[in-house]
Amino acid sequence: MNVMNESPRRKELTRLAAQLFVQEGFDRTTVRMLAQEMGIKSGSLFHHFKDKQEILAAVIEEGTQNALAIARQSLKRCGSDPEARLRAMARAHLETLFADRNAHVVALFEWRRLDPAASAHLSHLRDAYEALWVDVIDAALNAGLIHGDRFLVSRFVLGALNWTVRWYDPNGSRTPDDLADELVGMIMAR
Amino acid sequence: MNVMNESPRRKELTRLAAQLFVQEGFDRTTVRMLAQEMGIKSGSLFHHFKDKQEILAAVIEEGTQNALAIARQSLKRCGSDPEARLRAMARAHLETLFADRNAHVVALFEWRRLDPAASAHLSHLRDAYEALWVDVIDAALNAGLIHGDRFLVSRFVLGALNWTVRWYDPNGSRTPDDLADELVGMIMAR
DNA sequence: CATTCACACTAGCGCTTGCTTGGTTACTCA
DNA sequence: TGAGTAACCAAGCAAGCGCTAGTGTGAATG
Structure with a gap:
C-alpha cells in the first residue's frame, strides 16, 4: 500500500471514485467496479488506498478542501461590505458545488458511511467551512440586511443551497450566479 | 408471499424497517437484520414482502401518503388567505417530517435505491405533493407577499425545509412551528 | 371434524463482497 | 548497468448476501 500521500495517480483515482459513488452510491459501488473504471484490476486498488473506506474519505476531503479554499478566496476579494460578502459566499458555495459536483454530492449524502475516525477528522474541516458562513450571516444581521435568528437563518440558507x-440543471438557462442572487434577494429585507 | 395488502402486521414491520434504514442505510441493512429487529427469522420476512425492494417502497409510500394527507387537511382548515396558507404548508411539512421522521429520511436520502417501476409510481405521489406547494407559492407571489421566480422560490423553500x-433536534427548545414561522418570516417582503 | 389460512421455522444454494497474497513489469536514478 | 520502487496482475479466501424450498403450527372456517 501507498503511504497516505497525494500522488497525482491517487488524485485521478479519487476523481473517478467520486463519479461512481454518485452514480451508484457508496455501498453499491464494489471495488471491482472502481477498478474497472480506473482501468486496473481490483487487487491493484489496494496499492493506492488502504481500504474502501479510505477512498470515500479521500473523495470527501478533496471536495471540502476545495470549498474552503474557494470561499476564503472569494471573501478576501470582495471587501468588507456585508451584502457583498453574503452574495460572495452564496456564489462561492454554488460555484464549488457544481465545479466539484461529484465530490460534494458524496460529501452531502454519503457522510454517514464514514467510519468514526475519518468522520471526526472531516467534521473539523466542515466546521471550519460553516464558521465562515456564520460570520457572514452575523454581519448581515448586524447590518440589518436580513432578519431572524442567526442559527436558523444560516441553516435555512445552507439547506436551500x-x-x-x-434539481439544478447546469445545462439550463440559469447560471449558478443567478441562483445565488435570487436566494440573496429572497431573504433580504427590502 | 402475502398479497400487497396493508395488514396491520405489515404496517408494523414497515415502521421497524424505516428505523433500520435510517440507522444503517438501505444497502447496509440486511434482511437478517430486519428479521431480527422484527423478532422473526430472515426467511419469514418474505411472507410479508416480495423482496427487499418492496420493503423500501412500502416505507417511502407510507411517508409520502401521510405528508399528502396532512398537507391537504391543513390547507382545507386555514381558509384562503395567502399568508395563512403559506404558513400552514410550512408547518404541515415540518409536522409530518418529524412525526414520520424515519420514513421521510428514507424517502429523501434512499430514493435512488428504488427500482424503476417503484420509482415511477412514487414519483407521481411526490409530484402531487409538490404541486400543492407550487400553488401556495404562486398565490403568495401574486399577493406580493414574497418576491422572485416561482420555480426557484419553491425549490429554495423545500430545500431549506x-x-x-x-440538524433539527426535537428535544431542543424550538418547536417545528417555530421553524416554520421563522422561515416564512425570513422570505416575506416587509 | 376436516380443511384452510396466516405466519413462522430450518436449511442451505448460488453468488458477490472486501481484501490478501505472491509474484511480475516498467521506470528512475546512482 | 543494476538496485530500488511504484504500479500492476492472477488467483483466491472467508464471510456475508438475497432469496428459495419445504415443513410445522395454532386459530379460524366450512
Whole structure:
C-alpha cells in the first residue's frame, strides 16, 4: 500500500471514485467496479488506498478542501461590505458545488458511511467551512440586511443551497450566479 | 408471499424497517437484520414482502401518503388567505417530517435505491405533493407577499425545509412551528 | 371434524463482497 | 548497468448476501 500521500495517480483515482459513488452510491459501488473504471484490476486498488473506506474519505476531503479554499478566496476579494460578502459566499458555495459536483454530492449524502475516525477528522474541516458562513450571516444581521435568528437563518440558507444539487440543471438557462442572487434577494429585507 | 395488502402486521414491520434504514442505510441493512429487529427469522420476512425492494417502497409510500394527507387537511382548515396558507404548508411539512421522521429520511436520502417501476409510481405521489406547494407559492407571489421566480422560490423553500432533518433536534427548545414561522418570516417582503 | 389460512421455522444454494497474497513489469536514478 | 520502487496482475479466501424450498403450527372456517 501507498503511504497516505497525494500522488497525482491517487488524485485521478479519487476523481473517478467520486463519479461512481454518485452514480451508484457508496455501498453499491464494489471495488471491482472502481477498478474497472480506473482501468486496473481490483487487487491493484489496494496499492493506492488502504481500504474502501479510505477512498470515500479521500473523495470527501478533496471536495471540502476545495470549498474552503474557494470561499476564503472569494471573501478576501470582495471587501468588507456585508451584502457583498453574503452574495460572495452564496456564489462561492454554488460555484464549488457544481465545479466539484461529484465530490460534494458524496460529501452531502454519503457522510454517514464514514467510519468514526475519518468522520471526526472531516467534521473539523466542515466546521471550519460553516464558521465562515456564520460570520457572514452575523454581519448581515448586524447590518440589518436580513432578519431572524442567526442559527436558523444560516441553516435555512445552507439547506436551500445544498438542496440545489437535487434539481439544478447546469445545462439550463440559469447560471449558478443567478441562483445565488435570487436566494440573496429572497431573504433580504427590502 | 402475502398479497400487497396493508395488514396491520405489515404496517408494523414497515415502521421497524424505516428505523433500520435510517440507522444503517438501505444497502447496509440486511434482511437478517430486519428479521431480527422484527423478532422473526430472515426467511419469514418474505411472507410479508416480495423482496427487499418492496420493503423500501412500502416505507417511502407510507411517508409520502401521510405528508399528502396532512398537507391537504391543513390547507382545507386555514381558509384562503395567502399568508395563512403559506404558513400552514410550512408547518404541515415540518409536522409530518418529524412525526414520520424515519420514513421521510428514507424517502429523501434512499430514493435512488428504488427500482424503476417503484420509482415511477412514487414519483407521481411526490409530484402531487409538490404541486400543492407550487400553488401556495404562486398565490403568495401574486399577493406580493414574497418576491422572485416561482420555480426557484419553491425549490429554495423545500430545500431549506427538507434539510432540517439533518440538524433539527426535537428535544431542543424550538418547536417545528417555530421553524416554520421563522422561515416564512425570513422570505416575506416587509 | 376436516380443511384452510396466516405466519413462522430450518436449511442451505448460488453468488458477490472486501481484501490478501505472491509474484511480475516498467521506470528512475546512482 | 543494476538496485530500488511504484504500479500492476492472477488467483483466491472467508464471510456475508438475497432469496428459495419445504415443513410445522395454532386459530379460524366450512
